[in-house]
Amino acid sequence: LYKFQDFVLYYGFLIFNTPLGELANLDMSIYKFVTWPQMPHLYPVGSVLLFLPFAFLLQNSVNQILVFKMEIIMLLIFSHIALYLFFKQFWNKKLILLLKLAGIYAIYVPLVVYSANGMFDGIPFLFSLIAVDFFLNKKYDYFIFFLALSSIIKYQTLIVLFPLVILAFLKIFQLNSLKKIIKNKAIIMGIILFVFTLVTTLLS
Numbered sequence: 001l002y003k004f005q006d007f008v009l010y011y012g013f014l015i016f017n018t019p020l021g022e023l024a025n026l027d028m029s030i031y032k033f034v035t036w037p038q039m040p041h042l043y044p045v046g047s048v049l050l051f052l053p054f055a056f057l058l059q060n061s062v063n064q065i066l067v068f069k070m071e072i073i074m075l076l077i078f079s080h081i082a083l084y085l086f087f088k089q090f091w092n093k094k095l096i097l098l099l100k101l102a103g104i105y106a107i108y109v110p111l112v113v114y115s116a117n118g119m120f121d122g123i124p125f126l127f128s129l130i131a132v133d134f135f136l137n138k139k140y141d142y143f144i145f146f147l148a149l150s151s152i153i154k155y156q157t158l159i160v161l162f163p164l165v166i167l168a169f170l171k172i173f174q175l176n177s178l179k180k181i182i183k184n185k186a187i188i189m190g191i192i193l194f195v196f197t198l199v200t201t202l203l204s
Contacts, residue, residue: 044200046152046193050120068118075115079122083111085129124154128161140168140175145186148193158197 057067086107091100111122127150135143147165151158158165172181181187 043154044152044197046149046196047120047154050123050153072116072118075118075120075122076112078120078126079111079115082122082126082129083107085126085133089133121154124150124157126150127153128157131161132164135164135168138171140171141184141186141190143168144172144190145193148190148197151197152193155197155201158194 051071054067054071057070058064087104090103090107111125115122127146131143131146131150134140134146144165147157147161172187176184
């Protein structure tokens with residue numbers, strides 16, 4: 001788990017293009033831990049906001065082990081929700097049992113095991129799973145919003161699902177007038193989140 005979230009309170013977007021070791025040398029926080037001092041923050045701004053409450057607890061002298069356990073619990077909750085949604089769709093597919101068991105193992109390891117080790121991949125996976133479900137149900141505005149929510153936490157979801165983003169925007173412009181699109185809060189919020197993701201990508 002990373003301890004850099006407090007940097008953003010003082011240095012803003014500098015955390016995305018300045019080696020964290022340089023910022024840590026200037027920082028007078030009580031608790032400092034930088035995983036990769038030679039590199040800037042490698043993930044979008046959503047990942048900072050996600051752990052910011054825990055950083056606040058650490059800076060206010062809350063027991064370190066307790067805070068880390070709270071983070072793990074949060075990650076496991078998200079990963080189990082994602083696991084449930086995935087299996088809800090996957091288990092009903094007409095596949096042989098061996099393939100189903102292989103699918104369970106392939107999803108369980110990166111979600112639950114990685115979450116138990118402090119990795120937050122399960123959270124963007126959950127939002128991207130919800131996004132794909134909306135795409136399959138032709139609700140392209142909510143697909144854009146949830147994928148943007150996923151990609152502002154981790155870039156990879158946008159990279160993998162970028163072709164669907166293009167298709168979704170084409171469908172949105174085909175089926176809706178510009179006036180209707182502008183009034184759609186899900187689309188506008190999704191675009192705003194995509195812009196933040198693009199900004200931090202360019203800075204990194």
